[in-house]
Amino acid sequence: MSRAAAGKVHRSSHRGKAGASERSVRFLTCTNFSEIMPSEAAMAFEDEPFEVPDFATEDLHPQLINRLKAAEGSMLAAKVRVSAVGDITKADVEELCKMLGANVQKRLESRKGKKSALLLQKAPQSSDGLDFEGFALLSGPLLGLPLPAMRMVQEEDHPEVALEEMLDFPEAEALFKSLPLDKDGICPCAVFTEELTRPESQVATFLMGRASMATTPMKSRAQLARLLNWRIERDDALGTLFFTFLLLVVLYFVVQENLIIPARQQAETAVSHYVSEYGGSLNGPFLHEHVGDVSSFWGWLGGSGLGALLGTAKPEGGATQFHVAGSNILLGDIRISNTDREGVISSHWLLHSDAAQSYLSNSTGDYVGAARTALEHFRRTTNLRLDDPLSSNIEVSFSMHNEQSKLLLLGKVTSLFMPTGILDLRVQTTSCPDRTEVSVSQLVVNLLMAVILGYLALMELKDALAAMSHGCRALLRYWGIWNTVDWTCIFLAIVTVVVWFTTLAHINSALLQSVREENFNSLTLSQEELETMQEELVAIRRWFIAVQVLTSLLTITVVMKFFKGFRANPRLQIVADALAKSVNNIAHFFLIFWTLFACFAIIAHVLFGNDIVQFASLGASFEASMSTLMGEFDWYVAVAGIKTGWLNSGLPVVLVHLWFVVYICFALLVLFNMLLAMVLDSYAAAAQVLGKRADAPTIVTQTWRYFRRMKETWGFISLHALARKLLNLDCHPEKVVTATSLSAAFPTMQRQQALWLMRTLFEEDRLHQVTEKVLAGQDSSSLFGHQDSDPQHIANACVPAFKAASKAILEEILPRLAVLEAKMQNSPCNLADAVEIRRTLQAELDDEQLAQGLQEVQMAMVKEISDPEKCGVDMKDGCFCAAEQKLRV
Numbered sequence: 001m002s003r004a005a006a007g008k009v010h011r012s013s014h015r016g017k018a019g020a021s022e023r024s025v026r027f028l029t030c031t032n033f034s035e036i037m038p039s040e041a042a043m044a045f046e047d048e049p050f051e052v053p054d055f056a057t058e059d060l061h062p063q064l065i066n067r068l069k070a071a072e073g074s075m076l077a078a079k080v081r082v083s084a085v086g087d088i089t090k091a092d093v094e095e096l097c098k099m100l101g102a103n104v105q106k107r108l109e110s111r112k113g114k115k116s117a118l119l120l121q122k123a124p125q126s127s128d129g130l131d132f133e134g135f136a137l138l139s140g141p142l143l144g145l146p147l148p149a150m151r152m153v154q155e156e157d158h159p160e161v162a163l164e165e166m167l168d169f170p171e172a173e174a175l176f177k178s179l180p181l182d183k184d185g186i187c188p189c190a191v192f193t194e195e196l197t198r199p200e201s202q203v204a205t206f207l208m209g210r211a212s213m214a215t216t217p218m219k220s221r222a223q224l225a226r227l228l229n230w231r232i233e234r235d236d237a238l239g240t241l242f243f244t245f246l247l248l249v250v251l252y253f254v255v256q257e258n259l260i261i262p263a264r265q266q267a268e269t270a271v272s273h274y275v276s277e278y279g280g281s282l283n284g285p286f287l288h289e290h291v292g293d294v295s296s297f298w299g300w301l302g303g304s305g306l307g308a309l310l311g312t313a314k315p316e317g318g319a320t321q322f323h324v325a326g327s328n329i330l331l332g333d334i335r336i337s338n339t340d341r342e343g344v345i346s347s348h349w350l351l352h353s354d355a356a357q358s359y360l361s362n363s364t365g366d367y368v369g370a371a372r373t374a375l376e377h378f379r380r381t382t383n384l385r386l387d388d389p390l391s392s393n394i395e396v397s398f399s400m401h402n403e404q405s406k407l408l409l410l411g412k413v414t415s416l417f418m419p420t421g422i423l424d425l426r427v428q429t430t431s432c433p434d435r436t437e438v439s440v441s442q443l444v445v446n447l448l449m450a451v452i453l454g455y456l457a458l459m460e461l462k463d464a465l466a467a468m469s470h471g472c473r474a475l476l477r478y479w480g481i482w483n484t485v486d487w488t489c490i491f492l493a494i495v496t497v498v499v500w501f502t503t504l505a506h507i508n509s510a511l512l513q514s515v516r517e518e519n520f521n522s523l524t525l526s527q528e529e530l531e532t533m534q535e536e537l538v539a540i541r542r543w544f545i546a547v548q549v550l551t552s553l554l555t556i557t558v559v560m561k562f563f564k565g566f567r568a569n570p571r572l573q574i575v576a577d578a579l580a581k582s583v584n585n586i587a588h589f590f591l592i593f594w595t596l597f598a599c600f601a602i603i604a605h606v607l608f609g610n611d612i613v614q615f616a617s618l619g620a621s622f623e624a625s626m627s628t629l630m631g632e633f634d635w636y637v638a639v640a641g642i643k644t645g646w647l648n649s650g651l652p653v654v655l656v657h658l659w660f661v662v663y664i665c666f667a668l669l670v671l672f673n674m675l676l677a678m679v680l681d682s683y684a685a686a687a688q689v690l691g692k693r694a695d696a697p698t699i700v701t702q703t704w705r706y707f708r709r710m711k712e713t714w715g716f717i718s719l720h721a722l723a724r725k726l727l728n729l730d731c732h733p734e735k736v737v738t739a740t741s742l743s744a745a746f747p748t749m750q751r752q753q754a755l756w757l758m759r760t761l762f763e764e765d766r767l768h769q770v771t772e773k774v775l776a777g778q779d780s781s782s783l784f785g786h787q788d789s790d791p792q793h794i795a796n797a798c799v800p801a802f803k804a805a806s807k808a809i810l811e812e813i814l815p816r817l818a819v820l821e822a823k824m825q826n827s828p829c830n831l832a833d834a835v836e837i838r839r840t841l842q843a844e845l846d847d848e849q850l851a852q853g854l855q856e857v858q859m860a861m862v863k864e865i866s867d868p869e870k871c872g873v874d875m876k877d878g879c880f881c882a883a884e885q886k887l888r889v
Contacts, residue, residue: 068141093189221736268409271409434507577689
């Protein structure tokens with residue numbers, strides 16, 4: 001026995017003295033992990049139980065997999081793995097022949113042919129022995145190696161490999177045929193025992209050589225690809241978190257520098273307040289206080305309206321300028337538009353009319369008087385119909401320039417007269433920059449934004465081209481939700497830039513730029529030029545709206561990228577997980593909520609629509625009902641103050657009180673708290689899962705690990721490049737990945753990177769397995785480490801082993817019981833637990849013969865557990881011994 005094997009057996013025996021079964025030796029591994037990691041860390045991996053690796057069973061015929069699973073716990077295979085061939089006994093060989101022997105194969109074929117159990121019992125049985133198929137499995141997968149014929153990765157559309165091709169193992173076949181075989185080509189158990197126990201046996205030497213090949217740490221190519229993609233996604237998500245934060249900050253400064261929203265809002269508000277609140281005297285008229293119909297609107301316009309726009313005239317630079325709300329300069333003239341009852345629109349410029357020009361020729365400088373004269377002239381002209389009391393809309397529009405704020409403004413006073421007598425008065429002011437020159441701060445933030453988005457586009461383009469080069473399937477896999485979000489962000493950024501440059505082109509028109517000239521006189525502008533100027537400002541307003549909408553959508557995609565970054569850390573992902581888990585409950589909740597909400601809103605509209613303006617229309621009723629839930633119910637306070645107790649329509653006020661109380665109690669106190677409970681329950685469940693995860697570091701710890709890993713891997717081939725190359729099967733076509741094979745597949749890869757990849761593969765796989773077991777509730781501490789073990793969990797842990805055994809007939813259960821016993825060490829249970837385990841297992845399986853065998857196991861366990869003094873290992877060993885005896889009968 002080698003020194004490493006002796007050490008493994010010694011550690012196993014030491015664990016057995018501590019209370020573990022000696023059958024744990026069956027799962028000893030022979031891998032020398034010290035090749036890829038320090039000795040201290042390697043010892044933890046060497047103590048892990050052996051399992052047939054996935055690359056050894058990938059693409060195998062189901063018949064081979066069934067036989068392989070039945071013999072996974074073979075003591076002989078375990079001793080060969082640790083190079084302890086000299087310790088193999090006759091019992092070990094007999095056990096292997098029962099697990100992997102020829103009779104097992106014949107029974108599998110009989111079951112596949114659906115022969116009855118009675119015919120199976122009457123069929124002649126050959127002596128226990130090992131056929132070539134079993135010997136090939138012993139020489140390969142049971143040692144942790146793939147079959148030579150299955151060493152290469154298969155294409156997705158590659159036809160299924162036949163069983164005969166899988167067993168193409170010339171070296172093992174020649175050695176097996178050199179043994180004394182019976183007429184059926186089976187090596188008897190006695191012959192195989194003699195070969196293994198004989199010194200310098202060819203079979204022993206061959207198996208030792210195969211076992212030595214398995215000492216190198218190995219993982220599958222598929223697992224390497226999964227690890228690379230997982231690590232890339234995890235690191236990309238973490239990088240996306242900080243990248244998106246930087247993008248959001250830069251986007252904020254881009255909006256502030258280019259759209260200048262605060263300055264524009266202040267200028268627009270100043271003009272709106274000035275026009276609506278200006279009065280020719282202390283008594284008005286004021287727009288919102290004294291206008292109620294068409295005549296009063298014309299009275300306001302002739303009194304305060306024209307005074308606000310033309311009343312402050314100052315000669316500056318040889319030209320007269322009209323100041324509006326401080327530093328805003330009126331450009332040229334004021335346009336009046338009227339829409340009559342038939343929808344006919346008529347527009348007129350006041351100061352450019354003949355009546356105004358005639359007035360100015362007699363009263364120089366009295367522009368307010370000239371405008372009023374023109375307005376009265378228009379009203380007296382019968383064919384213009386400006387004084388029609390049934391006019392539907394009157395609009396006063398004017399343009400302004402603010403040199404200090406560097407803004408162009410378009411102001412409109414609109415009065416919409418409804419047929420019902422309701423009047424809608426609004427003063428609308430929109431603004432835009434008056435120049436296209438770029439300041440230093442604008443240049444810096446715009447260039448920074450371009451660099452960030454360009455980098456994002458370059459990275460996504462590389463990944464997309466790499467996926468495209470490997471076919472349509474890879475390209476379809478590339479178009480996941482998060483890559484779609486990235487490309488949407490890039491597309492919206494490009495469209496926003498195009499629309500913004502179009503807006504700047506309109507601002508840079510010659511007519512609008514002329515207002516910035518030093519000796520510009522707006523009174524010299526013709527009506528056509530004034531019309532064109534207002535049309536340009538209206539177009540600019542529309543383009544600005546488009547920029548604002550696109551920027552809002554871009555911000556939404558940036559926020560969605562935050563959720564992509566949250567995937568980097570389970571502690572950040574917990575909120576998204578909680579919402580995802582509760583989405584079904586929330587959907588059903590809102591189905592009920594909106595039904596009841598609509599009912600209350602419609603009742604309020606029907607009962608109170610004539611008395612309370614907030615419920616005057618169905619849409620307004622829905623809005624008021626939702627606002628009431630949010631705590632805004634000023635309308636209710638006003639109604640509650642009615643002293644008479646009756647509404648104007650004659651309904652009692654008590655109906656309002658009744659509706660309000662029932663609505664608040666039912667919709668807010670009951671339904672909304674139910675919604676909150678649903679979300680909190682999902683959050684608590686997600687938090688409970690988070691507490692069990694072994695890979696849930698804080699964001700600070702993860703960031704520190706990320707930069708530490710960057711330092712460790714400095715100068716390595718990037719993981720993105722490795723993942724893209726592995727998409728091509730010509731790169732590392734073998735299923736088994738080792739440090740040596742990585743160096744051969746990637747000639748430029750350093751040996752240190754190959755070792756780092758292998759070490760990371762084992763560490764991440766171990767962490768993932770621990771997390772999965774804990775989340776599934778199958779770790780040994782939660783299942784077998786306390787007296788209150790859940791029988792359902794124990795049964796679930798046993799189901800895979802019994803399902804593998806169900807592929808053979810009843811006799812194959814015996815070796816699987818030994819394997820199950822080794823896995824169920826220190827599992828205290830009682831009589832009720834045994835009954836529950838048997839019932840759960842029987843419910844999971846559809847094999848009648850195996851179910852009968854499980855019933856025998858349960859009966860034996862009942863007999864053994866009936867003694868209350870038996871517990872722990874003694875109880876477990878006794879019940880399995882009794883089960884074996886019963887099954888043998």
